[in-house]
Amino acid sequence: MHGLMGKPPGAATDRHDPTTSRLMLLMLVAMTGVAPISLYMLVPALPVLAATFKSDIQVAQMTVSLYMVGIACSQLTMGPLSDKFGRRPVLLAGLALMVAASLGASLAQTMPQLIAARFLQALGGASGMVISRAIIRDLYSRDRVGAMISLVIAVMMVAQMLSALAGGLLETSFGWRAIFWFITASSLGVTVLIAIALPETRRARAESGGFRGDIGSLLGNRAFVGYMLCQVLASQIIFVFAGGGPYIVVTQMGRTTAEYGAWFAATGFAFLLGNLLCVRFAPRHQLEKLIWFGLALQLGGSLLNLGWSFAGINQAPSWLFGTQMIVMAANAFVMSNSAAGAISVRPEAAGTASGAMGFLQQGVGALVSQLGAWLGGHSTTTLPLTAAIFALSVACACAMLFLVPRRGVAVSEEVVEKAEGERR
Template identity: 35%
Template structure:
């Protein structure tokens, strides 16, 4: 492990940002897409939901495939697919064609998300992995942070199709950078057979410690997906704002996420990870409680809807790298599969949270925030269960040592 030269964390951050960028950049365009194709908001929402589904299933393929043939060829193939699908989205003449292109775009876009985690696990030990991952996540969040604002302005002034033209061009630039600067980090590979690709996942699913931490990691950002689906319609249809207004306000969550990651980087090497995750979930619950009070007790405003997300996302940034590191440490021989499983759960739960957001938004902001509170509350319960599981495992080890 020590002989492999770590790749640039900024390059890995660019890879990791590409998939979320196609979400955040595009979200402000949802009302415009619905108007373009003369469909309902829930029909346009499928361009978001199918992207979540594509990202989830794409990672299932990329993870074990990279364990078999290496990280580098999987990354390059995924980036090429993402670029081609982005240009197909630009030229889509019907909503059905856009849906197909979005799904294919997601299959390619998820490659950087799963491979950045796997590459870091290849080259860093557990303690350094969580810190390095926090750095990558923090840097990769910068582009999605500004993406809603930029996407809103582009949609308003140039049209929503230009968003996909820029995404495709960005993918080609990143492809060239990876071709030049991304080394192969996975040298001890598994045999490439259909059985080896499929059999790794039952191993992961049967590992109780891995699954508990992986689901906890997936639930941290799920509330953001709920407001991502509901937010544009609350701003445009209820508050009579514009796509650019939503884009500007949506920057609050990524900013909080970046700040949370910055604090986590300083704490991860000297604070118990499980305790830090519980604190992080508690911070997010406090932010959502404040948001619920503001939208329920006073007339709905942009400040009341979005400002508490700064606190919510701070908690997400504080706890996500901890949960991911604890999960991946459970499967040291299946790093690609472990990373893919976490990504699958994150995007799969994100798809459900996004669908919930599109369903509850018709009942108003209060119903939307209540859905977010339910998700974050469930995550908090899982973290408590994980802490009890850790204590139980330590007790068993202590008993065996005494014998």
């Protein structure tokens, strides 16, 4: 199978064989989606879990909150480990941990047992989230990475949108343990697929600097810091809006939770559309141009929403969410291409770069979502929330403008990569 999938690890090249590309896309989507899909599948069953184990709903909520902590911890550890030991062994170990933890969750007899199993489930499953970006950088040239990340996100989002519905149907038909049986079987299937079909893609390392050396060289690189901050700050727009949106729609506007859910799904569709457009435009445009296009559109949309707030005319969901859809479509361009730039600064440390970026995204996101909830719940207008979104958009642009070199960075990275390939 190694022969089918391509050449030995080295300089990144694009795969053009349709069968190979479809198989690789399937594996990337599967390894990326297994953790977030497992997160959302359990959400509809939280009230049932609280009743079953005679626990407070806040305790049952820890099966979600500590799951997110597990994802953050996994991002920070699995990426560097994959740089040191290889993508395949670390990914397979992580997925094996998820299979074992999912089985343990299905057999849990107490709430603490279930919470512990969920943490381990996230710790193992999230390895696919961080390593998938590193694998994409291993296999594809710098200007194709953003498009591939967007494609994986687009396909994964369809499954992720359906995961809560699937979890609810499983719980209603067979009980909450059926959700974990399904997750166990699915994660086992992904593990087998990866073991059979995925070759080792990690680049040969010229030196053995280890995690401290890799993270030190990355943090000392202005371009990496700029790309990473741009990606992390862009992702916070989603977190702050998700945190404050329910309070604004339900409390301020007096609408139902179902109506909020429909409008929020519309912003998710806009994000999906933005990723698909990024896939289409990426082959014809440089990575930096795509980022700046997204930043310009993101700034324009957030400024328009801020203007509606000042004018007092977006006290209806159609105004707030309609403009936010522009921001979300632009956000897709910014996030995928700035992530591509970050993991391309030092390709042999792509796992460490991906892990640091993912850890910051999740860790800061937990705080920013709380900020969004506070802004939405302690105000009588949409102004605080739209001002926060505009501020984040400005911060994204500043990270690119002041930290990422505007001339020669892409060329220099391609020259370095080519030289490394020739040395090998």
